[in-house]
Amino acid sequence: MEDRRAATARLFAEARTAAPRDRRDIEDRIVRLNMCVACDCARRYRGRGVPSDDLDQVAYVGLVKAAQGFDADRGSDFLSFAVPTIRGELRRYFRDLGWSLRPPRSIQELQTRILATESDLAQELGRSPRPSDFARHLDVDLEQVLDALGASGCFSPTSLDAPVQDGEDVLGDRLGAEDPAFEDAETRVTLHAVLRGLTPRERRILELRFFGGCTQAEIGADIGVTQMQVSRLLDRILTRLRERLVGTGPSLTA
Numbered sequence: 001m002e003d004r005r006a007a008t009a010r011l012f013a014e015a016r017t018a019a020p021r022d023r024r025d026i027e028d029r030i031v032r033l034n035m036c037v038a039c040d041c042a043r044r045y046r047g048r049g050v051p052s053d054d055l056d057q058v059a060y061v062g063l064v065k066a067a068q069g070f071d072a073d074r075g076s077d078f079l080s081f082a083v084p085t086i087r088g089e090l091r092r093y094f095r096d097l098g099w100s101l102r103p104p105r106s107i108q109e110l111q112t113r114i115l116a117t118e119s120d121l122a123q124e125l126g127r128s129p130r131p132s133d134f135a136r137h138l139d140v141d142l143e144q145v146l147d148a149l150g151a152s153g154c155f156s157p158t159s160l161d162a163p164v165q166d167g168e169d170v171l172g173d174r175l176g177a178e179d180p181a182f183e184d185a186e187t188r189v190t191l192h193a194v195l196r197g198l199t200p201r202e203r204r205i206l207e208l209r210f211f212g213g214c215t216q217a218e219i220g221a222d223i224g225v226t227q228m229q230v231s232r233l234l235d236r237i238l239t240r241l242r243e244r245l246v247g248t249g250p251s252l253t254a
Contacts, residue, residue: 004034004036005077005078005079007033008030008033008034008078008079009077009078011026011029011030011033012026012030012070012072012078013072014026015027015030015072016072016073027064027067027068030067030078031060031063031064031067034063034067034078034079034082035060035063037063037082037083037086038056038060038063038086039059041059041062041083041086041087041090042055042058042059042090045094045115050093050094055090055093058089058090058093059086059089059090061089062082062085062086062088062089062090063085063086065085066081066082066085067082069081070082087116091115091116094112094115106144107144107147107148110138110140110144110145110148111148111149113138114134114138114145114148114149117134117137117138121133121134121137131146131149132145134149190245193244194244194245195241197240197244198237201223202237204222204223205219205223205230205233205234205237206237208222209234216230216231216234
């Protein structure tokens with residue numbers, strides 16, 4: 001039985017003299033004949049957060065582009081043209097659409113280059129490449145390689161429901177939350193600056209009114225003035241505070 005490589009070459013030979021409609025049919029046969037090649041190319045990209053079916057579909061797109069763009073007159077083998085085309089399509093997919101969290105473009109592009117050279121470099125070295133090997137092979141700084149390798153989780157970030165190492169908690173339980181005290185701290189800093197200009201009696205009035213919850217009559221009894229005088233004093237104090245805050249602090253009302 002005719003092998004796939006020979007059958008592909010024969011189909012391209014037929015396509016040279018075929019009418020445009022017939023050529024499209026031949027290209028479809030070439031694609032169907034070599035779909036296993038596309039799947040083999042997609043397999044090396046699995047386990048990186050993209051469903052296998054999606055990877056296969058992207059690889060098929062690359063195979064179609066290869067079948068349509070291959071020039072048999074140049075005499076080269078179709079697979080030597082198709083495999084880089086399919087891999088390029090897969091790398092572009094990861095670069096443009098495969099990120100759950102998108103790092104800087106330079107990191108994305110460097111990680112794509114690392115993925116493209118990983119298997120060849122491993123075969124050349126006879127072991128798994130180290131970050132320094134990638135840096136030397138790609139002629140980039142080691143720190144850049146480390147950043148790119150550290151971004152690998154951006155394709156498939158760890159679930160917040162995943163258990164941590166001790167197995168008792170999940171990752172989400174260890175993440176910090178917004179602290180409402182931050183806003184209070186900012187308010188305190190702002191008020192501290194404007195309250196420094198108050199007299200001890202004015203401070204006492206504010207303390208009794210806003211922290212002690214006292215009525216104006218109770219404040220008047222404490223500082224020895226009438227309720228009406230307390231009302232005027234509060235209005236005067238709060239007006240001065242508002243002017244000093246210039247809209248940056250919370251509104252104070254009696």
